[in-house]
Amino acid sequence: xxxxxxxxxxxxxxxxxxxxxxxxxxxxxxxxxxxxxxxxxxxxxxxxxxxxxxxxxxxxxxxxxxxxxxxxxxxxxxxxxxxxxxxxxxxxxxxxxxxxxxxxxxxxxxxxxxxxxxxxxxxxxxxxxxxxxxxxxxxxxxxxxxxxxxxxxxxxxxxxxxxxxxxxxxxxxxxxxxxxxxxxxxxxxxxxxxxxxxxxxxxxxxxxxxxxxxxxxxxxxxxxxxxxxxxxxxxxxxxxxxxxxxxxxxxxxxxxxxxxxxxxxxxxxxxxxxxxxxxxxxxxxxxxxxxxxxxxxxxxxxxxxxxxxxxxxxxxxxxxxxxxxxxxxxxxxxxxxxxxxxxxxxxxxxxxxxxx
Amino acid sequence: xxxxxxxxxxxxxxxxxxxxxxxxxxxxxxxxxxxxxxxxxxxxxxxxxxxxxxxxxxxxxxxxxxxxxxxxxxxxxxxxxxxxxxxxxxxxxxxxxxxxxxxxxxxxxxxxxxxxxxxxxxxxxxxxxxxxxxxxxxxxxxxxxxxxxxxxxxxxxxxxxxxxxxxxxxxxxxxxxxxxxxxxxxxxxxxxxxxxxxxxxxxxxxxxxxxxxxxxxxxxxxxxxxxxxxxxxxxxxxxxxxxxxxxxxxxxxxxxxxxxxxxxxxxxxxxxxxxxxxxxxxxxxxxxxxxxxxxxxxxxxxxxxxxxxxxxxxxxxxxxxxxxxxxxxxxxxxxxxxxxxxxxxxxxxxxxxxxx
Numbered sequence: 001x002x003x004x005x006x007x008x009x010x011x012x013x014x015x016x017x018x019x020x021x022x023x024x025x026x027x028x029x030x031x032x033x034x035x036x037x038x039x040x041x042x043x044x045x046x047x048x049x050x051x052x053x054x055x056x057x058x059x060x061x062x063x064x065x066x067x068x069x070x071x072x073x074x075x076x077x078x079x080x081x082x083x084x085x086x087x088x089x090x091x092x093x094x095x096x097x098x099x100x101x102x103x104x105x106x107x108x109x110x111x112x113x114x115x116x117x118x119x120x121x122x123x124x125x126x127x128x129x130x131x132x133x134x135x136x137x138x139x140x141x142x143x144x145x146x147x148x149x150x151x152x153x154x155x156x157x158x159x160x161x162x163x164x165x166x167x168x169x170x171x172x173x174x175x176x177x178x179x180x181x182x183x184x185x186x187x188x189x190x191x192x193x194x195x196x197x198x199x200x201x202x203x204x205x206x207x208x209x210x211x212x213x214x215x216x217x218x219x220x221x222x223x224x225x226x227x228x229x230x231x232x233x234x235x236x237x238x239x240x241x242x243x244x245x246x247x248x249x250x251x252x253x254x255x256x257x258x259x260x261x262x263x264x265x266x267x268x269x270x271x272x273x274x275x276x277x278x279x280x281x282x283x284x285x286x287x288x289x290x291x292x293x294x295x296x297x298x299x300x301x302x303x304x305x306x307x308x309x310x311x312x313x314x315x316x317x318x319x320x321x322x323x324x325x326x327x328x329x330x331x332x333x334x335x336x337x338x339x340x341x342x343x344x345x346x347x348x349x350x351x352x353x354x355x356x
Numbered sequence: 357x358x359x360x361x362x363x364x365x366x367x368x369x370x371x372x373x374x375x376x377x378x379x380x381x382x383x384x385x386x387x388x389x390x391x392x393x394x395x396x397x398x399x400x401x402x403x404x405x406x407x408x409x410x411x412x413x414x415x416x417x418x419x420x421x422x423x424x425x426x427x428x429x430x431x432x433x434x435x436x437x438x439x440x441x442x443x444x445x446x447x448x449x450x451x452x453x454x455x456x457x458x459x460x461x462x463x464x465x466x467x468x469x470x471x472x473x474x475x476x477x478x479x480x481x482x483x484x485x486x487x488x489x490x491x492x493x494x495x496x497x498x499x500x501x502x503x504x505x506x507x508x509x510x511x512x513x514x515x516x517x518x519x520x521x522x523x524x525x526x527x528x529x530x531x532x533x534x535x536x537x538x539x540x541x542x543x544x545x546x547x548x549x550x551x552x553x554x555x556x557x558x559x560x561x562x563x564x565x566x567x568x569x570x571x572x573x574x575x576x577x578x579x580x581x582x583x584x585x586x587x588x589x590x591x592x593x594x595x596x597x598x599x600x601x602x603x604x605x606x607x608x609x610x611x612x613x614x615x616x617x618x619x620x621x622x623x624x625x626x627x628x629x630x631x632x633x634x635x636x637x638x639x640x641x642x643x644x645x646x647x648x649x650x651x652x653x654x655x656x657x658x659x660x661x662x663x664x665x666x667x668x669x670x671x672x673x674x675x676x677x678x679x680x681x682x683x684x685x686x687x688x689x690x691x692x693x694x695x696x697x698x699x700x701x702x703x704x705x706x707x708x709x710x711x712x
Contacts, residue, residue: 019668295708297697309682310711312375312698315691319672321684326665328679330686335671341653342668352651355666 003103004129005202006050007093008042008074010059010067010111011083016273016339019327020305023356028111029066032271033280034291038112043072045118046107049125054104056097057111058089061233078229081237086196087251088243091209091220096229098202105132106205108198108248114280116267124264127165128199131260136160137208137253138199139170140264141192147182150272150337152194152249154261170259173249192261194249195268205252213251219243273336274320277303288313292323301333327355359459360485361558362406363449364398364430366415366423366467367439372629372695375683376661379712384467385422388627389636390647394468399428401474402463405481412453413467414445417589434585437593442552443607444599447565447576452585454558461488462561464554464604470636472623480620483521484555487616492516493564493609494555495526496620497548503538506628506693508550508605510617511541526615529605548617550605551624561608569607575599629692630676633659644669648679657689683711 014027021027028039035041043055052073059067061079068077076096080089090108097104107125115121128138141154157171173194177185185191210217223231223239253259269279278289288296292306294313301318304311311321318333329342346352370383377383384395391397399411408429415423417435424433432452436445446464453460463481471477484494497510513527529550533541541547566573579587579595609615625635634645644652648662650669657674660667667677676692678685685698702708 293708295698295701297701298691306684309684310708311684311686312701314685314687314694314698316675316686316688319686321686323679323684328662328665328667328677328684329670330667330672330675330677331670332672335654338670342651342670345651345653345668352649352666 001049001105001126001129003101003105004050005054005056005093005097005101005104005106006043006046007056007058007090007097007106007108008039008046008111009086009089009108009196010039010057010063011080011089012110012112014112015343016337018339018343019322019329019355020307020324022325024062024066026063026112027271029063029070032277033114037070038114038271039067040070040072042109042111042113043074045115045121046109046125048122049129050107056093058093059111081233081240083245084240084243085245086248087209087213087216087246088220088240090198090205090248091213091216092223092229092239094202094205094209095220095224098206099224099228102203104202105129106200106202108196108200110196110270112271113195114267114269114271116269118266120266121264124165124262124266125197125199127167128262131160131167131262132199132201132204135201135204136258136260137204137256138167138260138262139253140195140197140199141261142195142264142268144186144191144193147179147186148193149176149179149182151270152176153182153185153191154194155191156261160260165262167260167262170253170261173254192263193268195264195270196249197264198248198253208252208256212255213246216243216246216251273339274303274305274322275333275336277305303333357405357461357482357485359457359461360406361410361412361449361453361457361460361462362399362402363412363414363446363453363462363464364395364402364467365442365445365464365552366395366413366419367436367445368466368468370468371699372693374695374699375678375685375711376663376680378681380418380422382419382468383627385419385426388633389470393426394470394627395423396426396428398465398467398469399430401471401477402465402481404478405485406463412449414449415467437589437596439601440596440599441601442604443565443569443572443602444576444596446554446561446604447569447572448579448585448595450558450561450565451576451580454562455580455584458559460558461485462556462558464552464556466552466626468627469551470623470625470627472625474622476622477620480521480618480622481553481555483523484618487516487523487618488555488557488560491557491560492614492616493560493612494523494616494618495609496551496553496555497617498551498620498624500542500547500549503535503542504549505532505535505538507626508532509538509541509547510550511547512617516616521618523616523618526609526617529610548619549624551620551626552605553620554604554609564608564612568611569602572599572602572607629695630659630661630678631689631692633661659689 055074056076064079153174155171156168160167286300293310294304299313411430412432420435509530511527512524516523642656649666650660655669
């Protein structure tokens with residue numbers, strides 16, 4: 001599509017996928033759904049809308065080399081000097097895009113989500129681009145199928161007449177709710193999951209940042225005046241050092257005007273932990289899922305992931321076993337969300353840091 | 357001691373220690389108690405009684421190279437052409453020993469047991485040698501500390517006046533009892549575990565084999581007349597092919613006369629499964645045992661064994677995790693006895709055979 005740019009945010013750490021994810025190889029560089037890495041699949045998904053010349057990947061400086069090694073054809077690979085959450089990353093991409101394409105529309109995408117129905121995903125984004133051209137800040141809302149307490153929710157308001165796909169004004173954003181609230185949200189039909197996929201004109205988001213995040217806008221302005229990305233790493237680091245860690249949701253979306261949500265019904269999955277693997281790989285008759293070689297004897301509900309050799313599970317239930325490189329992780333499925341507790345422990349002991 | 361020979365039976369497979377134990381590296385070649393391999397420790401323990409010129413190791417032909425690589429100084433390393441249980445292995449060693457030393461006493465030792473109090477062990481064997489010189493077949497009986505149903509038991513009869521250490525005539529041998537019987541055995545104080553450690557004159561056991569296992573005696577005789585071990589592998593294989601798989605317990609001990617038992621109170625442990633590891637390595641405050649690098653978070657009663665890299669256990673209880681070479685095993689402690697079920701599965705699938 002004309003004037004459409006993709007900005008893929010690839011700075012996450014995805015620690016819940018340790019030991020396969022490591023500091024130098026976070027979740028977005030893993031091939032968790034069976035094909036290519038999450039990042040490459042993200043790029044491929046958006047390619048028909050935003051060709052590689054219009055693709056931006058914003059990641060941590062430490063990951064630039066690893067991403068280059070993937071052979072991604074994206075024209076712009078930005079290595080942030082430090083992590084500053086999503087608002088600064090989006091702001092800098094918006095500024096750089098606006099400079100070369102004042103009418104540019106940008107699609108902001110997390111780099112580590114899975115999407116099952118790619119044609120429907122593209123259709124939704126096309127509708128969002130149409131809305132964005134009318135100066136809306138558009139977020140894609142995922143119809144929830146369970147009362148998830150780990151996500152933010154978007155409450156829809158009035159329907160907008162502007163598109164084939166149902167679009168709504170956003171009534172409110174809600175941070176991670178408690179269980180009862182989440183159940184109410186799901187039941188009501190008025191709430192979507194906030195998936196972190198945004199579409200807007202670069203100029204529109206820049207204007208909102210100026211209004212709602214004046215400090216960030218000032219830092220960005222200074223940096224742009226010094227030449228922006230083209231000026232190299234030193235001005236970039238100076239700009240970033242002075243900037244607060246704020247998400248675009250908190251910094252802009254929750255307070256902005258003309259915010260719209262489009263229902264995104266395309267099999268979205270954020271692959272939040274090892275448990276999610278099950279939704280992308282076949283299970284045996286006892287409900288065991290294996291990536292790599294595995295033998296399950298008198299075992300059920302296991303998730304085994306093995307990059308070399310094999311894993312044998314005997315007499316265990318609902319257990320996750322991951323062997324990757326030099327480390328093995330064992331935990332019950334019910335603790336899949338807590339893998340970071342292991343990383344905490346690794347950080348505490350000097351001799352264990354090499355496993356991070 | 358003069359005329360004392362050690363015969364170490366090293367033909368076992370120790371499959372319960374998979375994946376550390378493999379076909380080419382069975383339990384007796386592993387260093388499970390922290391020092392050297394079980395076999396080397398067995399040899400070292402008996403060295404003061406039977407110097408290396410008098411040491412025999414009888415093992416499977418396929419293990420000879422691996423044992424040589426250990427650098428064991430034993431003069432005689434016999435590779436059996438096939439496994440035939442203990443009676444043939446003991447018979448052949450007895451015949452070879454009797455040929456060079458007609459008064460020779462042999463101490464028969466399993467190669468994969470652990471003994472904590474080595475001086476007491478040697479003291480017991482010295483007493484046994486004294487009794488063996490009086491033509492007794494002596495077995496060492498371990499005072500049971502639990503109603504184990506996996507072992508055979510020896511019932512003691514009248515006390516024998518011949519030694520410092522309590523020696524008894526054997527009243528009966530009992531195969532693996534059921535739970536209630538085992539409890540009765542332990543309570544009575546008259547039953548010992550049969551640990552497979554025997555002491556006798558080579559001539560005595562040969563006479564009993566002739567009487568109680570005439571077929572084996574005949575095969576042995578033929579083979580000896582053809583030159584025995586010195587005649588090389590072909591006659592050895594012909595001898596063994598014609599011989600039944602019988603244990604010395606069943607073939608001789610249960611039916612023989614002049615059988616004695618000496619109480620062996622020296623911290624014997626047959627290291628029957630991964631669970632036994634705990635008795636030889638320190639535990640942390642949550643009862644976790646680790647060989648190699650491990651991190652246990654919110655976990656208790658785990659046994660982790662790791663030959664390279666690390667194992668992280670999160671939120672698990674009473675779980676065994678072993679990483680060795682190209683394989684990882686996970687099973688509850690309560691299933692440690694059933695590791696063979698995994699090997700069964702590996703045997704069934706061609707592509708998995710390499711993990712055996």
